Each structure stands twice: as structure tokens, then as C-alpha cells.
Amino acid sequence: MDEILKYFPDLTELQIEQFQKLDFLYHDWNEKINVISRKDIDALYTKHILHSLGIAKIMKFEPGATVLDVGTGGGFPGIPLAILFPETRFYLIDVIAKKIKVVQGVVDALELKNVKAEQKRAELVKGDFDFIVSRAVTNMPDFVSWIKDKIKKQHKHTLKNGILYLKGGDLTEELAAFPKATLYDLADIFEDEFFETKKVVHLPLKFQP
Numbered sequence: 001m002d003e004i005l006k007y008f009p010d011l012t013e014l015q016i017e018q019f020q021k022l023d024f025l026y027h028d029w030n031e032k033i034n035v036i037s038r039k040d041i042d043a044l045y046t047k048h049i050l051h052s053l054g055i056a057k058i059m060k061f062e063p064g065a066t067v068l069d070v071g072t073g074g075g076f077p078g079i080p081l082a083i084l085f086p087e088t089r090f091y092l093i094d095v096i097a098k099k100i101k102v103v104q105g106v107v108d109a110l111e112l113k114n115v116k117a118e119q120k121r122a123e124l125v126k127g128d129f130d131f132i133v134s135r136a137v138t139n140m141p142d143f144v145s146w147i148k149d150k151i152k153k154q155h156k157h158t159l160k161n162g163i164l165y166l167k168g169g170d171l172t173e174e175l176a177a178f179p180k181a182t183l184y185d186l187a188d189i190f191e192d193e194f195f196e197t198k199k200v201v202h203l204p205l206k207f208q209p
């Protein structure tokens with residue numbers, strides 16, 4: 001939890017309480033349904049929560065904005081972002097029903113009113129969103145083909161809307177077809193060797209697939 005406060009010192013008491021509760025909730029749920037690898041669960045705050053919040057260091061979601069989290073698994077990056085931006089509406093989807101069961105359990109326990117979680121395949125999601133976030137789901141070309149018709153064509157929020165994708169490793173080849181993509185290095189933001197190869201890819205609305 002100290003890691004979160006170090007980089008997000010302005011949290012409200014409610015947000016601190018919600019982030020603190022994640023420790024118990026994920027340990028508890030993970031006993032029943034494995035959504036976080038055993039070796040990572042003890043580093044929950046760094047490897048999952050802070051990593052998810054890396055997106056918030058790149059983009060401030062405005063009140064009323066809508067965010068789709070594709071392939072959320074146990075709720076990453078969607079749940080940490082929903083705690084941080086309580087006025088933003090988050091729609092978390094995953095194709096595996098039992099993962100959504102965990103997400104719904106965490107959402108209910110935290111009383112997060114700004115989150116809807118649903119078992120759904122990305123390609124079948126209806127609607128349009130200001131932002132689409134994701135972590136570790138598929139390669140960028142496939143991802144873009146799944147979701148490119150789900151970003152609002154006209155938006156009243158920020159000029160920087162679009163896709164925010166948490167990625168690791170060398171992305172040169174994967175992003176070759178997306179010259180408008182900007183890479184943000186999380187190692188420049190968070191002091192922990194875990195973030196050495198971690199990036200946020202921002203692909204704005206008018207990208208050219």
C-alpha cells in the first residue's frame with residue numbers, strides 16, 4: 001500500500017480504504033478462483049495495482065468519461081483505475097465467466113458504483129467509449145481490429161482519447177503499423193525494477209491502422 005501512496009499522495013480516505021481492502025479481497029478470491037499467479041499475489045500492490053495505475057500517470061480520466069477494459073481478468077487495470085477515478089464510468093469485460101465473478105465480488109465489496117462487469121468477448125461489445133484500456137491480452141494489431149469501432153468518433157472529453165495499453169518488452173515490430181502510437185516508459189515514473197520493461201502505449205483516436 002505504501003507504493004500507492006508514494007505515487008498517489010492525494011487519495012481520499014475512502015480511496016485509501018478501498019485500496020487497502022484489495023489485499024484481503026484478492027488473497028481471499030484467489031484461494032477459490034485463480035486470477036493472479038501465486039508468485040505475484042504477494043507483490044499485488046506493485047505488479048498489479050501500481051502497474052494498472054501507470055495509465056493514470058499518462059491520462060486523467062474526466063468525470064463522465066467512459067472507459068472499456070478489455071480482457072480484465074481479475075480486474076486489471078480496471079479496478080484500480082475505477083477506485084482512482086470514481087466519477088468515470090468503467091465497463092470491465094472478460095470472455096471467462098469465473099474471472100468476472102471475482103471482479104463482481106471485488107466491486108460489490110468495495111461498493112464501486114462506477115463499474116459494470118460482464119462476461120463478454122471483446123469483439124461482441126456494443127457501444128462506444130472515450131477510452132479503451134487493457135493489459136496483457138493480445139498483440140496490438142489484433143487488439144485494434146477487435147475494438148476500433150468502439151471508440152467514440154466525437155467526444156467531449158480530452159483530445160487525447162483512444163487506447164491505453166499496458167505492455168512489456170520490445171514493441172518495435174508490433175507497433176510498426178501504428179505510427180501515431182506514443183510509448184510511455186513506466187520505468188521513468190515508478191522506481192522499481194519490475195517496471196524496467198513496462199510501457200503504456202497510447203494510440204489516439206485518429207490512429208491509422
Ligand SMILES: C[S@@+](CC[C@H](N)C(=O)[O-])C[C@H]1O[C@@H](n2cnc3c(N)ncnc32)[C@H](O)[C@@H]1O
Binds near residue numbers: 070073095120123137
Ligand atoms: C493474461 S490475462 C490478463 C488479465 C488482466 N488484463 C491482467 O492484466 O491481469 C488475458 C485475459 O484476456 C481475456 N481475453 C482473451 N481474449 C479475449 C477476448 N477476445 N475478449 C475478452 N477477453 C479476452 C482472457 O480470458 C484473460 O482473462
